[in-house]
Each structure stands twice: as C-alpha cells, then as structure tokens.
Amino acid sequence: MIDPPEDRMKPSTSHEPDSFFACSNCGATHPRKGFPFKCSKCGGHFDFIEPLRYEQPAPASQEPGISRFSSSFPLHPEAEFLSLGEGDTPLIELKRGARSVFLKCEHLNPTGSFKDRGTAVLISALRSEGVTVALEDSSGNAGASFAAYAARAGIEATVFVPDYASGPKQAQIQAYGARIVRIPGPRSAVTEAVQSEAEGEGVYASHAYLPHGLAGMATVAYELVEQLGRAPGAVVTPVGQGTLFLGLYRGFLALRQAGVIAQLPKMVGVQAQACAPIWAVYNAGAAGLGWVREGLTVAEGIRILHPIRGDRILEALDDSGGLMVAVDEGTILPARDELARQGLYVEPTSAVVWAALSQCSEQLEDPVVLVLTGHGLKSAPSA
Numbered sequence: 001m002i003d004p005p006e007d008r009m010k011p012s013t014s015h016e017p018d019s020f021f022a023c024s025n026c027g028a029t030h031p032r033k034g035f036p037f038k039c040s041k042c043g044g045h046f047d048f049i050e051p052l053r054y055e056q057p058a059p060a061s062q063e064p065g066i067s068r069f070s071s072s073f074p075l076h077p078e079a080e081f082l083s084l085g086e087g088d089t090p091l092i093e094l095k096r097g098a099r100s101v102f103l104k105c106e107h108l109n110p111t112g113s114f115k116d117r118g119t120a121v122l123i124s125a126l127r128s129e130g131v132t133v134a135l136e137d138s139s140g141n142a143g144a145s146f147a148a149y150a151a152r153a154g155i156e157a158t159v160f161v162p163d164y165a166s167g168p169k170q171a172q173i174q175a176y177g178a179r180i181v182r183i184p185g186p187r188s189a190v191t192e193a194v195q196s197e198a199e200g201e202g203v204y205a206s207h208a209y210l211p212h213g214l215a216g217m218a219t220v221a222y223e224l225v226e227q228l229g230r231a232p233g234a235v236v237t238p239v240g241q242g243t244l245f246l247g248l249y250r251g252f253l254a255l256r257q258a259g260v261i262a263q264l265p266k267m268v269g270v271q272a273q274a275c276a277p278i279w280a281v282y283n284a285g286a287a288g289l290g291w292v293r294e295g296l297t298v299a300e301g302i303r304i305l306h307p308i309r310g311d312r313i314l315e316a317l318d319d320s321g322g323l324m325v326a327v328d329e330g331t332i333l334p335a336r337d338e339l340a341r342q343g344l345y346v347e348p349t350s351a352v353v354w355a356a357l358s359q360c361s362e363q364l365e366d367p368v369v370l371v372l373t374g375h376g377l378k379s380a381p382s383a
C-alpha cells in the first residue's frame, strides 16, 4: 500500500537505521530514545518519520479506553502503557435547528479534557525511559493532564502557566502535586520561560513540540468511526497548537490506509477572531500574518500566536477539503450557554465549535461531529 504523500516526512532522504524522529525543517534524524523538542542544527521541531499505522483491536479486547490502540503508539515494544481510563468518550446527538450534529464529549476524560489521550502516550514514553523529573507549559488543560499522569507515573512535574490561566485549572495542577510556575504576559512568554529552565535538570516534555501525543489524539478518529459505523462527513475542532486537529487528521489517514474508511472527513478548524493565525494564513496567505495578534479571548485554550505545526495544519486543511473558521468574541459565551441548556457544560474554548456552525454548517456533509474539548468546571465562575 502507498503511504499518503501529504503526511510523509520531508525531506524524504534515507535515514539512519535506528532513526525514529526527523526534524521537520532540515531533516536531521533522532532515534526513538530521548525527547528532542528542538533540532540542535536548525531549531526546528521533530516529527515521526513513519506515518501512524492503524491496527484493528481484537474484537474480544477487554482493554479499556485507548489502551486498545496502544500498538499504534510510538512506544518501545517493552514499554508499559500507563492509563487513567482516558478515551471511550460518549458521542451525543443534538439538534441544531433542523439538523442533527454529533458531539464527541472529550471533556469527560479523566482530567476533564481531550489532552489526556496524548498525555497518556507521552508519560508512558517518559516512564519507559526512566525519566523522573519533567517540565511542561500550558494554558491549563495540558498542564492539568500532565500533572495527573506524572503523579500516576511517579514523575516529579513542574508546569509553567500564564498567570491568566483559570483558577480551577491552576488548583487542579497543584492538587496533583505538581509545582506550578506562573508567568505574566502573553502565552508565548510561558514557553520562553520553560525552555530556559529546561536547559537545567529535567526533560521538557512539551505536548506541543514533541509529536508523541498526536498518536494519542488519533484515537478520537478511531473511536468516531466505531461509534458512527462510518467516517464522519466533517469534524470540527478548536485549533490552538492544533494537536487535536492534526491527531484526528492523522488518525483518519491511518484508517484510510488500513482500508477502514474510503474518504477523509472535511477537517474544520476553529479559532477565536482575537487570535486566529491559521485562519488568517489559510484565507489570506502569508499576508495574513501581518495582522495576526495575540488578543484577549475567553477561549484561553486556543490563544496560540505561533502554532508549531502550523504548516502541517494548513496541509491537512487542503488535503481534506477542509476550512478554517474564526468566531467573533461575542458569540463564544452564548454558544457555551446554548450547549449547557442542552445538558453539555463545557469551557468557553470548547464552545467555539458550536459558535462556528452558524458560519459553516451549509458547507458540511453529514454526519457532522463537533469535538468538545474541556469541561465547564475548569473555567473561572465569572467566565
């Protein structure tokens, strides 16, 4: 079978036999062992050399959640997969006017967000290599997830957060026993701070720079196809770093390659108008970068000015015939409230997918899936 060219590593030079990761910029390779977040030659980030492979779980598999798919994770064959029961989230059908849409309830994962799927894979990799001290930066959800799985793995965790991260998320991170470091200023300042500390003791286990978590996110695609009995017509997700968006896309690619589905769903990414770099570039090309800013938004989880895998997100949009939507700030909290009135309490970042539907519904084929990413209990009560 031929690998889909759109998800191949570039450049396609031959690699050292034990190479596992390659720099997305210069092609420098790295073995499976270790957690290279930045290329020492050019500063680029690493990705897997091989595309994800989907293997159908055995029908009799009793393994809970995403453990069923662990053979597709980038772990050493001897590594134990460490789970808190993530995955197997409900798919709820709701009416939106005359139309039915499906909501994938990722806010019901163990720490209240979709991040747990990726964290389970990353922490399992860290533990299998004997890492005992690790650092992460996050606007909140990835940090809380990281703190929980680190606690379960016996890894000492430090999480850098922007000081605007919601109180409940900060409390959750600390409750798991992680050290929390609050950084004033924009989200990008937090990444700069953690990278400077990561030069000392501890592994910088970034959910954004390291590709491990993408394999965990791909399990959302596997579950959706199981739950619907077919590929969705469209999948709508919030996009900050785009790990969920890209993980889903790669999961659908793997399913297509395995012959489980014939066609990719249309991948729809949603950003808040206040900070919408992918939307700007997708719609206006490079010129769009000129007017993107990191403005304030209640969708704090997607306030990312420079998505690390922005080029990959753009490729996925093109390849799937997808689209980017930017939602007006004033529509986000009403969308959150509309979902809550139907029994689904999510944080404002999650609600952008519901808000986006008014702009793009007519362009989407059934079945349409919206991914709800974070629980409402994690947002500040005033939001």
Ligand SMILES: [Zn+2]
Pocket (backbone or CB within 6 Å): 023, 024, 025, 026, 027, 028, 039, 040, 041, 042, 043, 044
């Ligand atoms: Zn490089």
